Amino acid sequence: MTKLTDLTIAQALEGLAAKEFSAVELTEAHIAAMDKARSLNAFITETPDLAREQAKASDARRAAGEAKDLDGIPLGMKDLYCTKGVRTTAASKILENFVPPYESTVSQKLADAGSVMLGKTTLDEFAMGSSGGTSAFGPAISPWSGPNPAEAERKLIPGGSSSGSSTAVSARLAMGATGTDTGGSIRQPASITGIVGMKPTYGRCSRWGIIAFASSLDQAGPMARSVSDTALMLRVMAGFDRKDSTSVDISVPNYMDALTKSVKGLKVGIPREYRLDGMNKDTEKLWDQSAAMLRDAGAEVVDISLPHTKYALPVYYIIAPAEASSNLARYDGVRFGLRETGETLDAMYEATRSEGFGKEVQRRILIGTYVLSAGYYDAYYRKAQRVRRLIRNDFLEAFRSCDVILAPATPGTAFAFGEKTGDPVQMYLEDVFTVTLNLAGLPGLCLPVGLSQEGLPIGMQLIGRAFDESTLFTAASALERAAAFSHKPPFTA
Amino acid sequence: MAYIQGTSGEWEMVIGLEVHAQVISNAKLFSGASTTFGAAPNAQVSFVDAAFPGMLPVINETCVEQAVRTGLGLKAQINKVSVFDRKNYFYADLPAGYQISQYTQPIVGKGEILLDLADGTTRTVGITRLHLEQDAGKSLHDQSPNETYVDLNRSGVALMEIVSEPDMRSGEEAGAYLKKLRAILRYLGTCDGNMEEGSMRCDVNLSMRRKGDDTFGTRCEIKNVNSIRFVQQAIDYEAHRQVEVLESGGVIVQETRLWDTGKGITRSMRSKEDAHDYRYFPDPDLLPLVLDDAMIERVKNTLPELPDEKKARFIQDYGLKPYDASVLVAEKTSAAFFEAVAKGRDGKLAANWVTVELFGALNKLGKTIDESPLSADALGGLIDLITDETISGRIAKDVFEEMVATGKAAKDIVEEKGLKQITDTSAIEKTIDDILAANADKVAEYKGGKEKLFGFFVGQAMKATGGKANPGMVNQLLKKKLS
Amino acid sequence: MAIDQKTVAKIAHLARIRIPEAEQGSVASELSGILAWVEQLNEVNVEGVDPLASVNDASLRVRPDVVDDGGYASDILKNAPASTASFFTVPKVVE
């Protein structure tokens, strides 16, 4: 029999339903895996006791015939989701001891669906980063680094910012995990660690209770080891929430129905602007192969143009820091979090924020403050918002001639810690293929399609119309079947 | 217009007011926490109001309606699309590090207010805009020697910031503006106008210019002025301070100043030094607020009669003088009281009794019209006794005093004390005959041409009847007897 | 636009982040690098294009005026680094 930790969520639900194993057994297997893989630093806070308690309750529900959609499934929770009574840090020293007295809407929905929370996963501080390297609690290490990742010569990044989630899911520490995606933070780590990551349409999942990075871009989403698992999770996580003014009141379809649909006649757009000079050759090859696989499955592949693509990153690096500079003003040492002493109120603020925020967070706060400040607003922020509209218009135009767009999720494969840290702009380029969707508010799904020459996973991204996640699942499912990616990282717990 | 006489000439004040009016609503602007005044510290605070991580604002429908209602009451333009912005600055009682306000696209645009001045004239002051925003919490600086205490109960309460044009030229006009604005807000039921509890606060923008100039000088903003009297005092102080600076060759620094009630001075506010870079931008947690016509129409249809309309009607229907009418409409409750008294009675007489006698008595007692010891019905009863000649106007004043003191009905007092007017011709004739007989010498003088003595005879007759004789009949009979 | 050391000091203060004078120069060049990169936006013609603040097309949704929150001062204060008698406390502010 397959190890319990190797099962997909869908398989585990079948096993649980058939009484092949209990939720407690499934949870214990994952807790044991977490113990074994602690050096990967996938979790900032582990919650084994809570997990055991939830697993027991799950078994009781199942015995009573009251099992819910994700009953007994052990998941990791990105440490950006506020969890009642469980420390929530955003991977920042400034929230090192913050214990929220409330539960985020999405994590509550997952709990209500019977899932088991294993712990709070590592991330880049306040979700700002593409490597996981900015966490104040140390980075998560990709299980693709080698059979013993923590001792590997080149410790590979698991992507970011949802780095602990990608690490936990790919290393078989959790069956699935939550992520958040502001500029690619679900899709890029999924791509780099060979798992499936889904960023839903902006407004699909409630942002209430999730620590904000850039409010107009942030979206919660699932990460798991199969397209159907992300569909199962999204079905639970999505839905209208009155407490979030940007949540959209639109019904959530049963995504499972979409998985088995044919792609016959589906128009798949290939954006010519995504073919960058110096792009990883393996990535380029797999991109072409993926298009061919979809064509073979009955889809029609068409060329499309997204002319403002190259401006997406500069737009993002104005809008996101601007919103972040304001969103992070609440970390001031008064009501929660770290406080450093200061003679005056201002001295206290400055000591607290300089001590509490890491370098990258400080850098983005400064950029954001600058672009909003008197005299620069029009030249930077307003200009960026206007180009943002052009970027969205590109997609609206493209979707007149196609139903989904196929593109790589990242320009390359995983790099090692320390390799791209010298120049922040180099690091920012990691998000070049993902950030456009956040600016346009569109859904995107990344799934693994193959390995590079060096044996590292490469993911493709499917991009859909707003609130048309179903079509994404249909196309992704077809591609998943055709690509039949079955590689496991050199290390699994 | 009041000019200030300096050593080098006359100076004119240019005054604009920013009023923060607390919206009457049950819950806060963006959260479900209560707005009631006086709760224990931090008892009326939600995680949204305290800006906890991950918390999001959702706007209160009633607050939006109240802003629209106020806009309509100020005859202002209602903007069907408005935008909430973040105003970023750090302060201990501003939990998020930004205030959600409206900057470039407020919910209400240009309007106007008609000032009723003491000399009976009116003057129009422009309203620039009205926008919705959150209140901050409260900092207490005097509770501990080295700490400031912060209470967030007010944090997130809805405010309407109502900004005037720089149209006022004296402290008196500023006072009249605030009184009128407060009256309108109270009529509308959108703000209780209570300056002591801070539900209406005023910032004064003041600059000086030489008489005759039509450009503006550099202005200072005076914050924290929490009564109409203090507004006038602060303006007076600040105007003289600026004139002194200007005349001694100095320049006015544009700054925020604080009115120090204790010392009666304004002083520079240190905590506001980098107040000029608020980094406004549209709040990404909120979408543009779009009002539909039906909602605006519905609010319009429920607007009450407002002070200016009421004043016009009082002048028209009751024949009141503009000044009396404006005094009566200043408070909704006094206007209602007056109308209850005037109903079916002589309006002018009713106005006179309300504005002179009743207001005088209330003033002496330190009471408001809601606490009047006399109901409108009771005062009406007294006026009825004058009108039907049961008592004279002179006696009525005594009866009024008795009513105030004892709460008894006019009719009962007149009855008990036998104050009923004597209208029996033979009784008055008898009294007059006695007086004329006792003052034969004066009768002779009168007849000899000293007509001024007529008043003396009237006085004697009234005195003899204890003031109860009908004065008209006394006059008539005296004339007959003396001719 | 290149940022100088003085500007770094100014925005750092606005953001209440302390940057020692010795580091202001390197922060200035780092930020200048990022700004130089984002300034490629100057190539884009945005004439007649409205700024896009939100991808939601909808209008703001309202909430009824009902008191259904608050009343938990102890939860509000539980995470506070400093408090006295249900107040948050901060270093004394001179207005």
Ligand SMILES: [Mg+2]
């Ligand atoms: Mg103001």
Ligand SMILES: [Zn+2]
């Ligand atoms: Zn204001």
